[in-house]
Amino acid sequence: MNRSITGRSGPVSVRRATARDAKRLTRLVRGSRAYEGQYAAMVAGYRVGPDYIETHRVFVAVAANTVIDAAEGHEGQVLGFYSLVLAPPELDLMFVADQAQGRGVGRLLVAHMTSEARAAGLDRVRVVSHPPAEGFYRSVGAVHVGTASATPPAVVWDRPELEFRIPTCQ
Numbered sequence: 373m374n375r376s377i378t379g380r381s382g383p384v385s386v387r388r389a390t391a392r393d394a395k396r397l398t399r400l401v402r403g404s405r406a407y408e409g410q411y412a413a414m415v416a417g418y419r420v421g422p423d424y425i426e427t428h429r430v431f432v433a434v435a436a437n438t439v440i441d442a443a444e445g446h447e448g449q450v451l452g453f454y455s456l457v458l459a460p461p462e463l464d465l466m467f468v469a470d471q472a473q474g475r476g477v478g479r480l481l482v483a484h485m486t487s488e489a490r491a492a493g494l495d496r497v498r499v500v501s502h503p504p505a506e507g508f509y510r511s512v513g514a515v516h517v518g519t520a521s522a523t524p525p526a527v528v529w530d531r532p533e534l535e536f537r538i539p540t541c542q
Contacts, residue, residue, distance in 0.1 A: 386434075393453075410528075454482075499534045517533050
């Protein structure tokens with residue numbers, strides 16, 4: 373399903389990620405200001421590889437009408453992405469570029485993810501949230517269902533566990 377919004381920088385659409393997006397998605401994760409300070413260890417060295425993209429349902433939000441890396445054939449500035457794992461159902465990754473936050477990109481990605489989950493026959497999708505992102509997830513319909521314990525050394529803090537309940541039709 374294609375969804376789009378028109379933001380300050382023009383139209384934004386969601387497309388399936390390809391292996392060629394791996395470096396850009398990795399840069400987005402590692403460069404996220406949400407993971408500075410105490411949270412830096414979680415993304416230090418993190419890599420979104422071509423194999424991950426090919427294995428999972430990874431989708432990117434791109435600003436249309438822009439060409440960022442023509443040499444590599446990339447069209448559109450990547451504003452965010454998510455990864456939906458089907459078994460067990462989980463929103464494994466979701467990032468919105470710092471400069472795109474507050475422009476509806478996250479809401480667009482969540483709407484796309486719930487549509488994909490519905491199409492796959494899922495009735496719920498789990499999210500283990502970065503603590504500062506819990507408010508965003510709740511604002512787009514996720515409900516708090518528990519707490520995921522710390523898993524040192526990379527994650528030394530407990531994280532909110534949320535769930536999107538997927539209606540069967542909309």
